Amino acid sequence: MRIFVTLLASLFGFLVAHIPGALLGLLVGSIIDHRLSLKSWQDLRDRLPVFAQPHISAQQVLFMLLGHLAKSTGRVTAEHIQAARFEMQRLLLTDAAQKVAIAAFARGKACRLHELRGSLKLHYSTAEQTEKLLMAGWRMALAEGMPTAKQRRILHQCAQWLACPEDRFCRIEAQALRGRLRPLRQRDELQAALELLGVSRADTWPQVKKAYRRQISAFHPDKLMGAGATLAQLDAATEKTRALHQAYEVARKHWAKSSVSNHI
Known part of the structure; x- marks a missing residue:
């Protein structure tokens, strides 16, 4: 039942303005709950950028996303692994950094997408960083051929979190698909x-x-x-x-x- 923000807003409203404040908080909180589709207190916690884990590096966040994209097809294939290795080569990662990336990729296979939200916003705040992240995501999505609808939804959600305009997201998608022709x-x-x-x-x-x-x-x-x-x-x-x-x-x-x- 989606009542997490509703309860908090109602309680806050009561403390500020008693019954009228509680009623207003109830209304506003219910709207927010409906929009966010929260299912647990942990879900609410994970949605807040303040809970992003700063000790997770930008590269770790990237490979967690790649792992999540790969697993979203049902199973991680040799093509997905090869695509991840290709990203490591593009980034010129050292042997030690590759081990960290591999661990992040494995972690991403088991995580929920919204768990990455805060860390993505922390490390990929500029348009240039966002584009590089999305291009890497598209390369993973294209590892086995055409991307699935679920993979596109994942990348589209990441783009929205990072305030990437719809037109820019579509241009990045088109650029990735043109590369697929080669x-x-x-x-x-x-x-x-x-x-x-x-x-x-x-x-x-x-x-x-x-x-x-x-x-x-x-x-x-x-x-x-x-x-x-x-x-x-x-x-x-x-x-x-x-x-x-x-x-x-x-x-x-x-x-x-x-x-x-x-x-x-």
Whole structure:
């Protein structure tokens, strides 16, 4: 039952203005409780920036977030581990620092997202820091192909906590997706295409087409235009559909060759 802030506000109001103050506090507190969806006193404590743990470094917070993003898919895969290692290389971490990052990554797998809120706001207060954090998050989300809806919600929540404007968040997302197009040229084209489409080599061509149409329907910018989307949101959707079109063509050529081979 969401009554934590309600009780505090009502008590404070009573102390200040007796019954009228208690009634006003009851009203204001209930609105705040509804907005925050608090479930426990610990939940309230974790939401307050004053309880951020200053002994946790910015890098530890980053790798905790990466661990949380990886685990959000259900299980941490070799691709997630490789993406985390890549971030360590980008940051030029020493062996000792890498051990700390690995421990933070493991800790992030078990934590709740709002537990990171205070530390994120403590260490990533500027626009530049926020962008670097979100780009690292997107790289983790793209480790296995297209990011899941849950991973996008996680990153979007972090962006809101860090006061990152919606348009800026969408531009960062689009930039990350554009980077995802490069693996189609740098490594196994087919495997990269299948990851983007969310299918495997064992699937049939009708299953591949169904997966492609489902994702196109979800991400096509035409759907957003009628919903009042911003230019940045349309840009992100365009990058997604462009990647899906490219992946579909790679898959179509592969299944066409397989069909010819099966009839020889």
